[in-house]
Amino acid sequence: MVAHLTRLLGPAHLELAEETVQEAMLRALQTWPYQGVPENAGAWLFRVAHNIAIDALRRHRTLGEKTDAIVAELAHAAAVPDDPYLEDQLRDDELGLIFMCCHPQIPRDAQVALSLKTVGGFGVREIARAFLADDTTIAQRLVRAKRQIRDRRLTLDMPHGPELTERLDSVLEVVYFMFNEGYAAHVGEDLIRQDLCLEALRLGRLVAASSIAAPRVHALVALMALEAARLPARVDESGDLILLEHQDRSRWDDRLIAMGFHYFDRSMAGEDVSEYHVQAAIAATHARAADPQSRDWAMILDLYDQLLAMNASPVVALNRAVAVAKVRGAAEALEALEPLASDPKLRDYYLLLAVRGHLLLELGRNEEAAACFRTALECPCSEPERRFLRRKLGSTGFSA
């Protein structure tokens, strides 16, 4: 709805569109709990939001001479909420808005924040929490991004030709970043920002359903769906982390797994093999195994080798080392970890130390393992992760 109003009001008035939707939601929140949800809740919100926008425009004449024309357009839109094309239009508006948010003139971190704020409806506080930033930083980021939109007269129109391909990649990166932020939430008890994951998945599907979808879009959606399917099994009742190999397979979300495989099949059209394809293939291999014993680790290792060749990132190498341990044993995995120890990007990354400690423990080098877990506990990590590390430390017999 923000997207729709942004198109009617013009991207320079993105803020007014946001405030309008917020006000409409507030009215719903004050009314529905007593009177019940109106028969067509969507149309109700739509009408109320348009009326709020009309009032605001009339009051402040924000848009100068154009006010009357836009008011007329808003009134018209509010009067016919059951327009059969409305849903398509709303989808297009939303797609246009996220493509605008990912405009190359807007810095990456602001692209993500702006997408979450305008398309996802998240608040500054929530975004700040997801980014481990304070509210002011995020608020400033948003203000700067909105200024760019105004100054450069960005529009909701889709780019064309090579610019479209470039922008699509940027949109996919933003969506995947959003997903990972949700998946790997670092702070406090807030282990899984499931909302972020589901919003990323929704946006991915929105792009996948449009005419500009490429196979890598489907691969990304497949990847996100298959990983999101494991969310309910990642923590136990007390909120503690459960490793993939100990997860209760029956708690995986079958609907999301089916969705993942569906998109994975669609991603196979054409020659395009993106990183998303390889990662989706890894997630699919995990999902295909009926139980942890039957997991095809050789295949997974093979896929990680491919992924590492496409993207030599230390985090990929770390994940690959876990597969090495499964296929060739802990000693070789430990060797594979060696070059990562000096990587500055992983210096404060608890997971590297946790994996190292785990491998040392398997090799019976408990005292060294304990040292690893102790150092890991000094890295930034969430409360459940901390409890997990403490449990591991306890199992070394050198916890004191």
Added chain:
Amino acid sequence: MAQFMLLLHSEPSGLMQLSPEEMQKALEKFMAWRVKPFTRDGHRLTDDSGRVMRSQGGQIRTTDGPYSETKEILGGYYTIEAADYDDAVRLAQDHPTLEYGGTIEVRQVWGT
């Protein structure tokens, strides 16, 4: 079963701090509470503090509502069925308004 009124006082400005996403979550919680088996009735009141009337020296004096000093207003009320006050308080305990800074005044309806 006796009937109790839950009078919900809150500051609308508090809810305005929520993002649309959070509002949607809040809305779901409020709606879930509304259909609990013990809830009989509920009404929203208008967004103002109303009027207070009293007689002074034979003259009826009407002033703005009792809450004009604060931003808090009586936003609406529910009627619920409960065995006694303890029970009513227990039932109202998970009403989402408490989570969002509101207060609930619980009063038993006489003769029920």
